[in-house]
Amino acid sequence: MGDIVDEESKSLPSKENFSEWYNEVLMTAQVMDVRYPVKGLYVWYPFGFSIRKKVYNLLRSLMDVDHQECYFPMLIPKTELLKESEHIKGFEDEVYWVTHGGLTPLEIPLALRPTSETAIYPMYKLWIRSHADLPLKLYQIVNTFRYETKQTRPLIRLREITSFKEAHTAHATWEDAERQVQEAIGIYSDFFTKLAIPFIICKRPDWDKFPGADYTMAFDTLMPNGRTLQIGTVHHLGTRFARTFEIMYEDAKGERQYVNQTCYGISERCIAAVIGIHGDNKGLVLPPNASPTQVVIIPIVFKSGGAEILDACKKVRAILNEAGIATVLDDSSERPGAKYYKWEMKGVPFRIEIGPRDLKSNSVMLVRRDGVKESLPMDGLPSAISGRLMDFQAELLKRASESMWSRIKDCSTLDEARSQIESGVARLAWCGEKACGLEMENATGGKLLGEPQGMTGGGACPVCGKPAGRVVLVARSY
Amino acid sequence: MGDIVDEESKSLPSKENFSEWYNEVLMTAQVMDVRYPVKGLYVWYPFGFSIRKKVYNLLRSLMDVDHQECYFPMLIPKTELLKESEHIKGFEDEVYWVTHGGLTPLEIPLALRPTSETAIYPMYKLWIRSHADLPLKLYQIVNTFRYETKQTRPLIRLREITSFKEAHTAHATWEDAERQVQEAIGIYSDFFTKLAIPFIICKRPDWDKFPGADYTMAFDTLMPNGRTLQIGTVHHLGTRFARTFEIMYEDAKGERQYVNQTCYGISERCIAAVIGIHGDNKGLVLPPNASPTQVVIIPIVFKSGGAEILDACKKVRAILNEAGIATVLDDSSERPGAKYYKWEMKGVPFRIEIGPRDLKSNSVMLVRRDGVKESLPMDGLPSAISGRLMDFQAELLKRASESMWSRIKDCSTLDEARSQIESGVARLAWCGEKACGLEMENATGGKLLGEPQGMTGGGACPVCGKPAGRVVLVARSY
Known part of the structure; x- marks a missing residue:
C-alpha cells in the first residue's frame, strides 16, 4: 500500500524556520496528522507508525537483556494516586480525571496515568517478599496522559503520550539502586547513539527533580533552533515510595527492610529528536537504525528494456533483503523524479538507481540521502551497502555531535x-x-x-x- | 530473570470446576494478577505478557500482508462520539467519561474509546479524496474501555481491554466491502487455526449486530464449561458511518460517492480461549505457535558428570535455537521435579531431559506437555523436534475441534x-x-x-x- 493521500509535490519551509519546518515535515512526510479534533492529540500515520515500531523495537531489544516487559492498568484510583504527597504535588494540575461510567458517577474517581508509580507499586508490595526476589526490573510501553496547558507540539508536548517506555526497578540497598541508575544511563546512551542523537547527561537541580525522587539524571539533546529537548530521565527513588506503599523484603538475616527503587523513562520525543536533528529541506533524514526502509530501488526505465531492468531490480532487492538490509522496490508508474521526491521526504538513507547503462556495466548507482553518489559493482553489493550504511549512520552522529558541541x-x-x-x-x-x-x-x-x-x-x-x-x-x- | 514470586508448589483446582480453575491458573502460572485495586482491571505479569507478545506478533504478521498499522488517540470528544446515533445507543451506558483536567472542568467531556470508529472516521474524511485512495485498510492494537456492570473476568470481561486489535477499511462499493468481510473472515480463521482454537462463524441476528452495522459476522468458540465465547467479529458498515462523517470519494466519472466500510476486531479473549480450551490440571498447555518458549531443556545431574551434561544441554539449546525453535535451558539449582512442575504450569509444549544415560546413548528424552515420552537421537534433532512440534500443534487443534463439535x-x-x-x-x-x-x-x-x-x-x-x-x-x- 502506498501513501494515504497522494498530494501534489509540496516544498517544505526552509529548516532555518525550524518550528514551521517541523510541523510541516511531520504532515508532508506522513509521520503525524495534527488535524485530530482535540488539542494536543495527534494521529500516527502508518508511515510514522512504522518508524515508531522500528525505534521501539530497538529500545525493546536493549531493555530485554535484563528487564521483563509487562502491563499495568491505565486507570489509577484517586486513593492510590494521592498516597505519595510529594509525587502528587508534581502532577495534580495535569491529571485527567474519569468521573463517570456511563451516566453513573464513580465512587472513586480514576486518573489517567500520568506515569505509573502509583499503579505499579501496590503490586510490588504483593510481589516482593524476600531478598531472593530482588532485583526486580520491569518495564512497559504505554500511553500516558497530561492535561497540558502550555502550547502542545506533536511528539514533543502531548496530552496523550502514546509511547512512554517506563522502567521500574527494586533493589536491596541504596547503592544497588545507584548502580541501576548507572546501568540505565548506559542503556539509554547506547539507544540514543544508535539513533545518532548526541546528548548531554545532567544531574537536575534539586528543585527540578522528579516528584518523589532522591535525585534525577536527565538526557538532553539540542535542537536546531537552539532549544534543548529532554529525551530521557533516570530517577533514584530511594525508599520514599517503598515507605508509602510498604514495599518490604526480608533480608538474609530475616529482618524486614524497605526496598530501594529507581525508575526511568523515554517517550516519543526520541523520534522528535531524530526528525529535528537530522532532517533537511527535502524532508526526513533517517539514520539506518531508525528507518523502516534502508534502501529503495528505483528502476530507470526508458522506452525499451524495461523488463530486463525490472528483473535486475528484483534480483537486487532479493539479495539485499536476504542480507538483512530492509529494501523496497518502487516499481509504481510514477516518474523517477516524483519517486526521488517521495523517498527523500520519507528520509530513506539510500536510493539505488538501475538503468540501461548500469545494467550494461553490471553495476548500480547508489545515491545517499545527503546526495553523495557512487557507482557500485553488482558483485559484492550486500557487503558494500552494509558497510556504507554503517558509515552513513556514523557520519550522521558525527555531524550532529559536532553541531551540538559547537553550540x-x-x-x-x-x-x-x-x-x-x-x-x-x-x-x-x-x-x-x-x-x-x-x-x-x-x-x-x-x-x-x-x-x-x-x-x-x-x-x-x-x-x-x-x-x-x-x-x-x-x-x-x- | 525468573518468576516474580517463587511460590510453594500449589496444586490447581480440577478443571472440571472450570471457573475456579481458570482464575487460579491465571494467577499460579503468572499470566494475570487479579489483585489490582480496581474491579475489572488486571495486571499482565511478565510471563503473561510474553504470551501476549507472541500471539499478537502472529496476528500482526497476518494483518501486515495487506493492512497498515497506525495509531489514533484514546480520547474521543463527546461531540464526535454522539454523532452516530445508532452507534452511541450501543455504548452510552458503558462509556467512561473524562470530565476534568487537573481541577478544571473540560469544556467538552472526553470519552475513553470503547472502540475507535468515531476517532478514526473524522480522519478518513480528510484522507480519502478519490477512488485511487481506495481501498484503505488500517488497523491498530490499543487499549479500549468499557464500564462493565456485569461480573468481570480476566481476559474475558474487562474494564480495560488492553489488547484490542481493530481494523477499519474503506471501499468504493458495498460489494467491495463485502469481499473485505470475507477476507477478514479468512485472516481470522487462519489466526485461530494457528492458535489451535476451533470456531464457529455465525451471522448474528439483526437485533444483536454491532451498533451502526449493516450486518455482523462473529467467531465463537466453546469453552469447557459449555459456554460460548465470542472471540472475533467482522462488521459490514455499509455507508452509515460514511454518511455521518461525510467520508466521500470522487469516482472515475468525477462523481462524489460515499465510501462503504468494514471494521473487525479481536481482543485478548483469544488468549482466554487458548488457556481455557487447552489447559489441564497441571496448568497451561500452549500450542507451539502461542508459546514464548517451545522447548525447555532440563539437565538431569547426579553427583558426578554434571559439567559434561550441562555442556550437552547448551549444545542442544544452541542447535535448536539456531533452527528457529524457541528453546531455554533451566540450569537453576532447583530439583528436576520442581522444574517439571514449573514449566508444565507455564504450558511449554516440550521438555527435553538430558541425563547420564542419554549422554551415553547420544540421545535425549523428549516429554510432550501431554505426557507422551520418546527417546530421540541427537543426530537430526532439530528437524525431529520441528516435526513433532507441528504434530503436537495439529493434535491440540484436532482434540479441541472434536470436543467442540461433539457438543x-x-x-x-x-x-x-x-x-x-x-x-x-x-x-x-x-x-x-x-x-x-x-x-x-x-x-x-x-x-x-x-x-x-x-x-x-x-x-x-x-x-x-x-x-x-x-x-x-x-x-x-x-
Whole structure:
C-alpha cells in the first residue's frame, strides 16, 4: 500500500524556520496528522507508525537483556494516586480525571496515568517478599496522559503520550539502586547513539527533580533552533515510595527492610529528536537504525528494456533483503523524479538507481540521502551497502555531535549566557546555592539543566562571585 | 530473570470446576494478577505478557500482508462520539467519561474509546479524496474501555481491554466491502487455526449486530464449561458511518460517492480461549505457535558428570535455537521435579531431559506437555523436534475441534435445546422471524448466536411450527 493521500509535490519551509519546518515535515512526510479534533492529540500515520515500531523495537531489544516487559492498568484510583504527597504535588494540575461510567458517577474517581508509580507499586508490595526476589526490573510501553496547558507540539508536548517506555526497578540497598541508575544511563546512551542523537547527561537541580525522587539524571539533546529537548530521565527513588506503599523484603538475616527503587523513562520525543536533528529541506533524514526502509530501488526505465531492468531490480532487492538490509522496490508508474521526491521526504538513507547503462556495466548507482553518489559493482553489493550504511549512520552522529558541541559555550557572566542561549547552551561556574541557580534562570531567561556528567570547571559563580566548585548548563528548553 | 514470586508448589483446582480453575491458573502460572485495586482491571505479569507478545506478533504478521498499522488517540470528544446515533445507543451506558483536567472542568467531556470508529472516521474524511485512495485498510492494537456492570473476568470481561486489535477499511462499493468481510473472515480463521482454537462463524441476528452495522459476522468458540465465547467479529458498515462523517470519494466519472466500510476486531479473549480450551490440571498447555518458549531443556545431574551434561544441554539449546525453535535451558539449582512442575504450569509444549544415560546413548528424552515420552537421537534433532512440534500443534487443534463439535447438537424442541445448552450448543431450525428467535432465547435461557456459516438444515421452526429455511445456534455465552 502506498501513501494515504497522494498530494501534489509540496516544498517544505526552509529548516532555518525550524518550528514551521517541523510541523510541516511531520504532515508532508506522513509521520503525524495534527488535524485530530482535540488539542494536543495527534494521529500516527502508518508511515510514522512504522518508524515508531522500528525505534521501539530497538529500545525493546536493549531493555530485554535484563528487564521483563509487562502491563499495568491505565486507570489509577484517586486513593492510590494521592498516597505519595510529594509525587502528587508534581502532577495534580495535569491529571485527567474519569468521573463517570456511563451516566453513573464513580465512587472513586480514576486518573489517567500520568506515569505509573502509583499503579505499579501496590503490586510490588504483593510481589516482593524476600531478598531472593530482588532485583526486580520491569518495564512497559504505554500511553500516558497530561492535561497540558502550555502550547502542545506533536511528539514533543502531548496530552496523550502514546509511547512512554517506563522502567521500574527494586533493589536491596541504596547503592544497588545507584548502580541501576548507572546501568540505565548506559542503556539509554547506547539507544540514543544508535539513533545518532548526541546528548548531554545532567544531574537536575534539586528543585527540578522528579516528584518523589532522591535525585534525577536527565538526557538532553539540542535542537536546531537552539532549544534543548529532554529525551530521557533516570530517577533514584530511594525508599520514599517503598515507605508509602510498604514495599518490604526480608533480608538474609530475616529482618524486614524497605526496598530501594529507581525508575526511568523515554517517550516519543526520541523520534522528535531524530526528525529535528537530522532532517533537511527535502524532508526526513533517517539514520539506518531508525528507518523502516534502508534502501529503495528505483528502476530507470526508458522506452525499451524495461523488463530486463525490472528483473535486475528484483534480483537486487532479493539479495539485499536476504542480507538483512530492509529494501523496497518502487516499481509504481510514477516518474523517477516524483519517486526521488517521495523517498527523500520519507528520509530513506539510500536510493539505488538501475538503468540501461548500469545494467550494461553490471553495476548500480547508489545515491545517499545527503546526495553523495557512487557507482557500485553488482558483485559484492550486500557487503558494500552494509558497510556504507554503517558509515552513513556514523557520519550522521558525527555531524550532529559536532553541531551540538559547537553550540555549548563557556560563559563567565550572566550577560554572556543570556546571549549564548539564543542559539545554544551556556556553561557557567556555580557555587551550588539554589538562590544563585534561580538567579541564573531569571537573568538569562533560560533553565538550569543541572550539572553535566563528566565536565568540571573552575572560576567564580557569576551571581555571588564565590569560588565555584562545579559547572552548570543553562539553556532555553522545550 | 525468573518468576516474580517463587511460590510453594500449589496444586490447581480440577478443571472440571472450570471457573475456579481458570482464575487460579491465571494467577499460579503468572499470566494475570487479579489483585489490582480496581474491579475489572488486571495486571499482565511478565510471563503473561510474553504470551501476549507472541500471539499478537502472529496476528500482526497476518494483518501486515495487506493492512497498515497506525495509531489514533484514546480520547474521543463527546461531540464526535454522539454523532452516530445508532452507534452511541450501543455504548452510552458503558462509556467512561473524562470530565476534568487537573481541577478544571473540560469544556467538552472526553470519552475513553470503547472502540475507535468515531476517532478514526473524522480522519478518513480528510484522507480519502478519490477512488485511487481506495481501498484503505488500517488497523491498530490499543487499549479500549468499557464500564462493565456485569461480573468481570480476566481476559474475558474487562474494564480495560488492553489488547484490542481493530481494523477499519474503506471501499468504493458495498460489494467491495463485502469481499473485505470475507477476507477478514479468512485472516481470522487462519489466526485461530494457528492458535489451535476451533470456531464457529455465525451471522448474528439483526437485533444483536454491532451498533451502526449493516450486518455482523462473529467467531465463537466453546469453552469447557459449555459456554460460548465470542472471540472475533467482522462488521459490514455499509455507508452509515460514511454518511455521518461525510467520508466521500470522487469516482472515475468525477462523481462524489460515499465510501462503504468494514471494521473487525479481536481482543485478548483469544488468549482466554487458548488457556481455557487447552489447559489441564497441571496448568497451561500452549500450542507451539502461542508459546514464548517451545522447548525447555532440563539437565538431569547426579553427583558426578554434571559439567559434561550441562555442556550437552547448551549444545542442544544452541542447535535448536539456531533452527528457529524457541528453546531455554533451566540450569537453576532447583530439583528436576520442581522444574517439571514449573514449566508444565507455564504450558511449554516440550521438555527435553538430558541425563547420564542419554549422554551415553547420544540421545535425549523428549516429554510432550501431554505426557507422551520418546527417546530421540541427537543426530537430526532439530528437524525431529520441528516435526513433532507441528504434530503436537495439529493434535491440540484436532482434540479441541472434536470436543467442540461433539457438543453442538441438533435439537428439534425448545425443551431439548434448554437441556442441551447446559453443556454445549443447540442447533435449531428457524423460520427467520425475530419473535420466534426471541422466544428461543426466552424458553432456553440461552442466546441466539445466529445463523452458522456453511450449515443448512430443514424441519420446522420449533416455536411457530412453520417450515424453516434456516438453522440457528443457541447457547449460553460469556
